[in-house]
Amino acid sequence: MQKIFDEVNSLDKRCYEEFFLSEDILMEHASSSMALYIEEKYHDKKTILIVCGSGNNGADGIALARLLHTKFDVSLYFYKEVKTDIGKVQYKRAKSLGVSFANKIQNADIIVDCIFGSGLNKSLDNQAISLIEELNSLEAIKIACDIPSGIFSDGQVNSVAFNADTTITMGALKTSLFSDTAKDYVGKIKVANLGIQRELYETNTNKYLLEKKDLKLPHRTKHNSHKGSYGHLNVVAGCKKGAGIIAAKAAFGFGAGIVSVVCHENLDLPYHIMQTHFVSENCTAIAIGMGLGKYEIDEVKKILSKDVKKIVDADLFYDELLLDVLDEDIVLTPHPKEFCSLLKICDIADITIDELQNNRIKYVEKFSSVYPKVVLLLKGTNVIISQGDNLYINTYGSAVLSKGGSGDVLSGLVGSLLAQGYEPLDAAISASLAHALAASNFKRNDYSLIPSDLIEEVRRL
Ligand SMILES: NC(=O)C1=CN([C@@H]2O[C@H](COP(=O)(O)OP(=O)(O)OC[C@H]3O[C@@H](n4cnc5c(N)ncnc54)[C@H](O)[C@@H]3O)[C@@H](O)[C@H]2O)[C@@H](O)CC1
Numbered sequence: 438m439q440k441i442f443d444e445v446n447s448l449d450k451r452c453y454e455e456f457f458l459s460e461d462i463l464m465e466h467a468s469s470s471m472a473l474y475i476e477e478k479y480h481d482k483k484t485i486l487i488v489c490g491s492g493n494n495g496a497d498g499i500a501l502a503r504l505l506h507t508k509f510d511v512s513l514y515f516y517k518e519v520k521t522d523i524g525k526v527q528y529k530r531a532k533s534l535g536v537s538f539a540n541k542i543q544n545a546d547i548i549v550d551c552i553f554g555s556g557l558n559k560s561l562d563n564q565a566i567s568l569i570e571e572l573n574s575l576e577a578i579k580i581a582c583d584i585p586s587g588i589f590s591d592g593q594v595n596s597v598a599f600n601a602d603t604t605i606t607m608g609a610l611k612t613s614l615f616s617d618t619a620k621d622y623v624g625k626i627k628v629a630n631l632g633i634q635r636e637l638y639e640t641n642t643n644k645y646l647l648e649k650k651d652l653k654l655p656h657r658t659k660h661n662s663h664k665g666s667y668g669h670l671n672v673v674a675g676c677k678k679g680a681g682i683i684a685a686k687a688a689f690g691f692g693a694g695i696v697s698v699v700c701h702e703n704l705d706l707p708y709h710i711m712q713t714h715f716v717s718e719n720c721t722a723i724a725i726g727m728g729l730g731k732y733e734i735d736e737v738k739k740i741l742s743k744d745v746k747k748i749v750d751a752d753l754f755y756d757e758l759l760l761d762v763l764d765e766d767i768v769l770t771p772h773p774k775e776f777c778s779l780l781k782i783c784d785i786a787d788i789t790i791d792e793l794q795n796n797r798i799k800y801v802e803k804f805s806s807v808y809p810k811v812v813l814l815l816k817g818t819n820v821i822i823s824q825g826d827n828l829y830i831n832t833y834g835s836a837v838l839s840k841g842g843s844g845d846v847l848s849g850l851v852g853s854l855l856a857q858g859y860e861p862l863d864a865a866i867s868a869s870l871a872h873a874l875a876a877s878n879f880k881r882n883d884y885s886l887i888p889s890d891l892i893e894e895v896r897r898l
């Protein structure tokens with residue numbers, strides 16, 4: 438996993454004060470990293486338009502123009518005159534070397550957005566909006582310097598933002614790049630080196646970006662084993678039985694030795710999934726909530742009080758019964774609407790889905806500070822997983838998963854790993870990664886995935 442920071446001003450300051458690296462050195466390395474990326478990846482391209490604002494994001498752009506000048510046909514366009522001291526120095530350097538200045542936007546093979554970086558602090562005016570819209574409308578390779586212009590430091594987008602294919606961010610990953618709103622603008626994210634190794638630039642953090650290598654599949658290491666060695670998951674099926682059955686099938690495909698669906702009515706299940714009318718004595722984990730609907734309160738209470746690992750989903754986020762188990766290390770997997778209900782039931786906040794979606798991390802942190810043992814997995818295009826002070830973001834999800842049944846598969850995957858003995862946080866992380874990566878391996882198209890396709894892809898990981 439990689440570290441993520443809410444802000445990097447303090448990290449820059451540490452470079453100046455503790456490592457005697459000046460702003461100029463940092464900026465030169467930032468622009469060199471961008472230049473290197475462009476030279477290596479796009480050496481066959483000819484023209485580059487670099488669009489600069491008045492702050493140091495613009496100054497990065499001017500330095501980049503100087504570095505690429507003569508290798509490419511580079512033009513600098515100024516949205517506003519450069520104002521910072523270092524920016525003025527960069528301007529003199531570029532001008533003295535003969536870099537071209539454009540007085541209007543002209544298309545190019547590559548457009549680099551250096552209009553606003555971390556200094557964006559008010560809504561965009563009409564001039565900035567139409568500039569960004571014009572850049573977005575051009576057919577070019579689009580690279581954002583530090584952050585696509587228009588995205589604020591809390592990850593929100595007011596009206597418009599630069600639509601980047603790649604964002605080259607300075608020094609370290611920032612939280613703002615990982616809001617659900619930012620996802621459609623940032624493209625691929627690369628980190629530019631600022632003149633010291635990233636591990637030295639970075640300090641401690643409590644936020645992490647999950648990577649493929651963080652997925653720990655439930656490989657079997659012992660030959661001398663039997664089905665009981667890999668756990669027994671009970672999936673409680675309520676009135677919408679399909680949800681429980683999907684979860685059970687996913688769990689079985691992800692390695693649980695035995696999976697039973699708990700239901701009072703007799704179900705037509707695949708032969709490898711068992712059925713039980715009540716929770717099994719020997720189960721090693723329980724998945725409950727999906728499709729639960731109206732269920733006998735005392736029975737749910739009894740199930741929740743059983744001393745095994747649990748994943749709770751869906752309908753139970755509307756029920757105060759859940760409050761009884763929030764002092765345990767259970768896994769909760771709400772989608773935004775369910776999380777709003779959970780926050781309300783817990784008396785933490787009474788908010789709309791929009792308010793939540795604009796401040797996902799803030800509310801996850803609030804919840805986790807009140808219930809530090811719970812592993813919370815907030816669904817979204819960038820899934821957030823949190824326990825106590827630590828927060829993990831999975832960005833592998835895509836619109837392929839925006840379907841009924843996808844969440845039930847995820848519950849089954851978490852339940853499967855819990856049953857097999859994973860710690861709740863590890864189960865949530867690996868299940869979430871498996872879920873998203875399996876969906877991204879589904880190549881037929883981006884709209885037709887059904888739960889059985891997803892389960893099939895999980896089985897192929
Ligand atoms: N501090 C450092 O050591 C480094 C800074 N770097 C660059 O510096 C950037 C930050 O520079 P700045 O703090 O100068 O800020 P920015 O370059 O992001 O821009 C802020 C400028 O735009 C103006 N502005 C803000 N919102 C506006 C709006 N809505 N409409 C019109 N004008 C607006 C501000 O008044 C200010 O003049 C980073 O994003 C990064 O690209 C990098 O060179 C790496 C090193």
Ligand SMILES: [K+]
Pocket residue numbers: 494550551552553554581582583584585586
């Ligand atoms: K930018």
